[in-house]
Amino acid sequence: MIEFKAVSASYDDEMPVLKDVSFTIDDGDFVAFVGTNGAGKSTTMRLMNGLLKPTAGEVLIDGVPTTQLKTSQLAAQVGFLFQNPDRQICCNTVRDELLFGFRAQGRADAHAEARVDAIIEQFGFDADAEPFLLNRGTRQLLALASIIVMETPYVVLDEPTTGLDFRECAKVMDIIAQLHAHGTTVIMVCHDMEVVGDYAQRVIAMTAGRVVADGPTFQVLCDRSALDATHLLAPQIPQISMALVENDPARADTALARANTVDEMLDALQAQEGAMSCGEVS
Numbered sequence: 001m002i003e004f005k006a007v008s009a010s011y012d013d014e015m016p017v018l019k020d021v022s023f024t025i026d027d028g029d030f031v032a033f034v035g036t037n038g039a040g041k042s043t044t045m046r047l048m049n050g051l052l053k054p055t056a057g058e059v060l061i062d063g064v065p066t067t068q069l070k071t072s073q074l075a076a077q078v079g080f081l082f083q084n085p086d087r088q089i090c091c092n093t094v095r096d097e098l099l100f101g102f103r104a105q106g107r108a109d110a111h112a113e114a115r116v117d118a119i120i121e122q123f124g125f126d127a128d129a130e131p132f133l134l135n136r137g138t139r140q141l142l143a144l145a146s147i148i149v150m151e152t153p154y155v156v157l158d159e160p161t162t163g164l165d166f167r168e169c170a171k172v173m174d175i176i177a178q179l180h181a182h183g184t185t186v187i188m189v190c191h192d193m194e195v196v197g198d199y200a201q202r203v204i205a206m207t208a209g210r211v212v213a214d215g216p217t218f219q220v221l222c223d224r225s226a227l228d229a230t231h232l233l234a235p236q237i238p239q240i241s242m243a244l245v246e247n248d249p250a251r252a253d254t255a256l257a258r259a260n261t262v263d264e265m266l267d268a269l270q271a272q273e274g275a276m277s278c279g280e281v282s
């Protein structure tokens with residue numbers, strides 16, 4: 001469990017960048033942080049891996065304040081993908097890059113070698129390739145793989161899909177979804193609201209260093225005041241749902257109005273048609 005208790009943070013002693021931020025992330029959750037540039041999302045992520053310490057309040061990882069944990073202890077708990085993957089790529093081959101975390105923790109043993117082999121196979125990497133000669137999408141995948149290989153219980157991903165094309169984005173999100181399905185707690189900053197709607201279970205919306213909405217994804221994506229405060233647009237399906245309810249409040253509790261994906265919307269429409277053809281009113 002990751003807990004933020006009334007956390008404030010700043011980069012210098014002047015204006016706080018985060019102001020009184022509180023939330024709890026349960027094990028196994030998939031949380032997306034959304035908000036405009038400068039809202040404080042990356043700062044919140046940095047507080048989770050101890051790169052930054054709070055100026056007030058506490059950040060606790062499994063009940064222990066980050067101020068009491070060594071960097072190596074935090075690294076074993078929280079895998080961290082930087083907003084720019086090139087900030088974390090530093091080795092001459094893909095294989096060395098994937099072994100880097102194990103070497104840094106003094107655990108480059110047979111288990112580590114086996115994990116690296118499995119990841120190279122899963123991602124389809126060329127083990128001897130030079131990381132900086134790979135294209136942007138593959139470098140992003142390598143940075144993600146170098147986190148996943150360590151099998152930390154929490155992964156914090158700062159904009160994992162920014163700058164990727166549609167196919168690369170789908171591949172990265174598919175891998176993150178698999179990781180989550182296997183029990184890893186995923187915390188992700190994401191600007192792509194369609195990706196957020198498709199993958200996250202919960203959304204925390206931030207603006208000007210504060211949390212302005214926190215709840216199940218669909219609920220936040222249909223919260224007009226949260227969307228206005230964060231200058232975000234809901235994905236198309238929740239937008240249609242909102243429009244349906246606004247046109248006819250009687251629809252508020254129907255499956256059609258709750259649909260979060262195209263499939264759910266089609267299912268709801270089909271069920272409604274079926275009910276109407278049987279003479280029922282849905």
Ligand SMILES: Nc1ncnc2c1ncn2[C@@H]1O[C@H](COP(=O)(O)OP(=O)(O)O)[C@@H](O)[C@H]1O
Binds near residue numbers: 017035038041043044
């Ligand atoms: N290293 C830094 N030094 C000083 N100010 C910073 C630094 N990083 C971010 N900031 C400031 O903190 C605020 C929040 O930034 P950030 O957490 O990166 O927002 P987001 O990720 O939501 O775009 C911004 O005003 C930004 O200019």
Ligand SMILES: [Mg+2]
Binds near residue numbers: 042043158
């Ligand atoms: Mg950021």
